[in-house]
Amino acid sequence: MRCQMVFCVVIGLLLTFNINFQDAVIFKFTNIVCESYNQSWVVFRYCRLKAVGRDRVHLNVNATILYPAYNITNHGKIFKRASGYKPWILDTTVDACRFVRKNYDPFAKIVFSLFKNFSNINHTCPFVGHQILKDFYLKPELLILPFPTGDYMLSMRWYFGKRLQFDTNVSFVFVEDLIKS
Numbered sequence: 001m002r003c004q005m006v007f008c009v010v011i012g013l014l015l016t017f018n019i020n021f022q023d024a025v026i027f028k029f030t031n032i033v034c035e036s037y038n039q040s041w042v043v044f045r046y047c048r049l050k051a052v053g054r055d056r057v058h059l060n061v062n063a064t065i066l067y068p069a070y071n072i073t074n075h076g077k078i079f080k081r082a083s084g085y086k087p088w089i090l091d092t093t094v095d096a097c098r099f100v101r102k103n104y105d106p107f108a109k110i111v112f113s114l115f116k117n118f119s120n121i122n123h124t125c126p127f128v129g130h131q132i133l134k135d136f137y138l139k140p141e142l143l144i145l146p147f148p149t150g151d152y153m154l155s156m157r158w159y160f161g162k163r164l165q166f167d168t169n170v171s172f173v174f175v176e177d178l179i180k181s
């Protein structure tokens with residue numbers, strides 16, 4: 001009898017937690033910076049955020065790659081804001097062409113899963129022409145990593161061959177409020 005009670009309370013708490021977790025999570029873009037370092041290979045036509053609701057911000061990007069890129073490397077790094085952005089946990093270099101064939105990098109896989117349905121970037125190398133992200137917003141349910149509440153920046157620096165071609169640095173806020181009901 002008593003054990004059953006405890007069991008019920010635990011299940012009740014889990015359910016409540018779960019519901020609150022879904023309700024209270026905020027995961028949205030706060031800033032985006034795209035910069036090409038070689039306008040004769042990569043041109044950004046636009047790269048911007050648009051608030052479409054209290055907790056939803058859309059990211060739209062239109063970039064053109066003027067010549068095919070066969071060898072693309074991404075250097076990804078996460079910073080967490082604590083009186084200025086400080087490097088936080090992740091610093092990874094991914095062979096993007098190998099990644100789109102093999103999905104080999106677990107972190108890139110999470111990032112890719114967040115945006116692939118909003119883009120035309122889901123294919124193998126080479127990459128050429130218009131690269132589009134349309135009305136991309138962040139879905140907390142796709143984020144399988146436990147993130148503490150905070151302001152973050154994910155810096156992605158893109159190399160073709162050995163040379164840096166462009167940066168896409170995106171900032172976002174994550175609020176995991178389990179107490180608010």
Ligand SMILES: *[C@@H]1O[C@H](CO)[C@@H](O)[C@H](O)[C@H]1NC(C)=O
Nearest residue numbers: 038039040041067163164165
């Ligand atoms: C810039 O892009 C051009 C055109 O693709 C390329 O030939 C050149 O090597 C690139 N320069 C750098 C510094 O990456």
Ligand SMILES: *[C@@H]1O[C@H](CO)[C@@H](O)[C@H](O)[C@H]1NC(C)=O
Nearest residue numbers: 045061062063064130132134
């Ligand atoms: C992206 O920009 C190019 C011109 O640079 C334009 O032709 C194309 O229609 C644009 N696509 C979108 C979805 O905005």
Ligand SMILES: *[C@@H]1O[C@H](CO)[C@@H](O)[C@H](O)[C@H]1NC(C)=O
Nearest residue numbers: 113114115116117118139142
């Ligand atoms: C992406 O779209 C496909 C097909 O519409 C859907 O089955 C899938 O659940 C979507 N994935 C995400 C991560 O939203």
Ligand SMILES: *[C@@H]1O[C@H](CO)[C@@H](O)[C@H](O)[C@H]1NC(C)=O
Nearest residue numbers: 100101116117121122123124
């Ligand atoms: C592109 O997306 C489709 C449908 O979501 C998926 O079946 C396919 O494996 C993806 N291709 C790559 C290269 O990720």
Ligand SMILES: *[C@@H]1O[C@H](CO)[C@@H](O)[C@H](O)[C@H]1NC(C)=O
Nearest residue numbers: 033034035077155156167169
């Ligand atoms: C993107 O972030 C990196 C830090 O990893 C920084 O060095 C770089 O200057 C930033 N790029 C832009 C265009 O702000």
Ligand SMILES: *[C@@H]1O[C@H](CO)[C@@H](O)[C@H](O)[C@H]1NC(C)=O
Nearest residue numbers: 070071072097160161162163
């Ligand atoms: C890509 O470029 C890097 C740097 O130039 C080089 O070390 C690497 O072998 C190249 N990879 C492929 C698949 O061409």
